[in-house]
Amino acid sequence: MATVFGATSAAISVSSNSRKLHLPSRRSLPGRRAGFLVVRSDAGANPNAGPRRAGQLITNAVATKADAAAPSAPSKPGHELLLFEALREGLEEEMARDPTVCVMGEDVGHYGGSYKVTKGLADKYGDLRVLDTPIAENSFTGMGIGAAMTGLRPIIEGMNMGFLLLAFNQISNNCGMLHYTSGGQFKIPVVIRGPGGVGRQLGAEHSQRLESYFQSIPGIQMVACSTPYNAKGLMKAAIRSDNPVILFEHVLLYNLKERIPDEEYVCSLEEAEMVRPGEHVTILTYSRMRYHVMQAAKTLVNKGYDPEVIDIRSLKPFDLHTIGNSVKKTHRVLIVEECMRTGGIGASLTAAITENFHDYLDAPIVCLSSQDVPTPYAATLEEVTVVQPAQIVTAVEELCQ
């Protein structure tokens, strides 16, 4: 994949992307905008330098308040919205820009999607471009793949990520493979997205973390959004990418509020996001755990630590450049994830860091994950399966001894 490098102020069009924007001539295109601002994720200032709530340790970081890092926003005022609205905005902008972009999934049409990400789109673009499908995940994923091979750019929504297990055959055998096995003749620019992760008492089947199951599939890319800013940016980038991209959203993050720029921007699919620069320890995380980590970071700062928090965002491939630079600086790594211990993203990341940067490590990598159990329904039990800020604080203290 071409990595897109940051622009500083002026809007420029990046040549590597403009080649990929060529569409087959049989479809008429709307006027394309002249260029767009591509922002490197770590270019912004860090607003979380000091302690905010001294002495207040909140164990359940339900991420509804946007205390998270502000995006690297330029001086314009921007507008405020919730994460699911940011996803919709990204989706809508891409649908307006490119007539080949379409959406398919269960209840995405007039119902607007189970989390309202596609609300209003069917009214605007019609029932064909925002397609309500019958309940057969393997089939509508297959349908998306077929449509992609013949020039469309479908966004396939799984009502819950867990349901996409039914689509595993199509995702692994065809989505990831057909570009390769056809010798590059057929490409599959699909985006597969949906809510996943552990929610609030949704039951085991609706609390799955599929990123660990999909990470081995060759040919796909995986990204996880965590803020309205990166949700919109990653959605747009995923749609524009010619590779199949799986965009992992989290059930509990849809109502996060943030102010995002008015002007157009796209995030890079392969870059991690520097949330809080620091010196003592590198904490790698993604999706909802970012908020638990930031909660723990406040406590840690009170106790005199200086953690560096990186939201890895790109789950496949890992941004070893950003991660490596951080490891070389701090020499200690803590990974905080929601995946199960066995075979999770953390396990894979631990291996990658050890292989590439073990000379720089002063201590073994610590990985905090969920236990290898299906998520129980009872609220107290559910809470304990997910890594909590208190555990993160303890882990950092032990790591830094």
Place this chain on the structure above:
Amino acid sequence: MFWQVLDLPDGKVKFTPEMRFISESTTERESCYRVLDDNGKKIMSSNYAEVSREVAVKMYTDMVMLQTMDTIFYEAQRQGRISFYLTTVGEEAINIASAAALTFDDIVLPQYREPGVLIWRGFTAQEFANQCFSNKADYGKGRQMPIHYGSNKHNYITVSSPIATQLPQAVGVAYSLKMDRKDACVVTYIGEGGTSEGDFHSALNFAAVTEAPVVFICRNNGWAISTPTSDQFRSDGVVVKGRAYGIRSIRVDGNDALAMYSAVYAAREMAISEQRPILIEALTYRVGHHSTSDDSTKYRPVDEIERWKVERDPVTRFRKWIERNGWWSGEAEIEARNSVRKQMLHAIQETEKVEKPPVADMFTDVYDCPPSNLVEQEKRLRETIKRHPQDYPSDVPV
């Protein structure tokens, strides 16, 4: 009597006080459409689509090419020159006649027993051989096993081994054509065994709901490797399933080239003009083994195979019809067979001279551009090859 008809969410339904179960089968099986009799003579009252001399002769010579290719490549596998092959023996009429009824704009998603469609569209002996021998000139760059052909310029999507995955994809392709309002349809093939897969059911359902212009052609050839149809389903074959999804369907004699041609021709018209899917069940018999990894005499009687091979060969049947029309002769037959055989053998000879795909081709096309992990893996591989050249084949370019 009131309450005789009630307005339900999905329409009006008449009520009855009689408790009557719909029978699991009709008293008679669904009849099978045919135009030529067993001797290749046109049946008097048949309605069918006319085929010109030119088209008929091309259909026949393409069937000959398919038969010849099957014989020669099967032999090549037995001689160890390729690792795998599967034949289309007995299903030549389905392959060629269905292809002949389409235009080149119609997009084809095959299962794996339909190379005849490529033959009709001009795929050469050399192109087939390149794929089977996995050399540098293969359009798939040597990444797929033999018979997994694919060619975007022939509108033939690359064969993928898992069964029935192409069916929902076909609906997606049709969806794409619908958005473009193109005067073209999608044709996808499946064996009767594949109709047991979940993808078959949801694809047909989707196609009906999305009003997609797809023609589903099911080659009911009696055997799914060693599983006979009696172990595959208990319905009257596949054609009756169409109605369950609200899809217009027909059962056709798959060994009758004219019937196949007519049915596919009509199906295509309906699919495009009415924007609806059509299901065609072509009854036939898999004369060959499932593939070179199978010996079907182990699970079915040899005389059954012989009977279909000799008495019901679709190619012979069609030849009798074109001969009767004065469009073919014994000399033409000898000429055609010799010429095609020579072509095939020559293609194999040439293909064995072509280089194998280079190591670089292992890492391209996984993504649009290789990411850093693949670049690194390729580098490591090259270093390893350099350090231990004796462990790696010398004829593979690095």
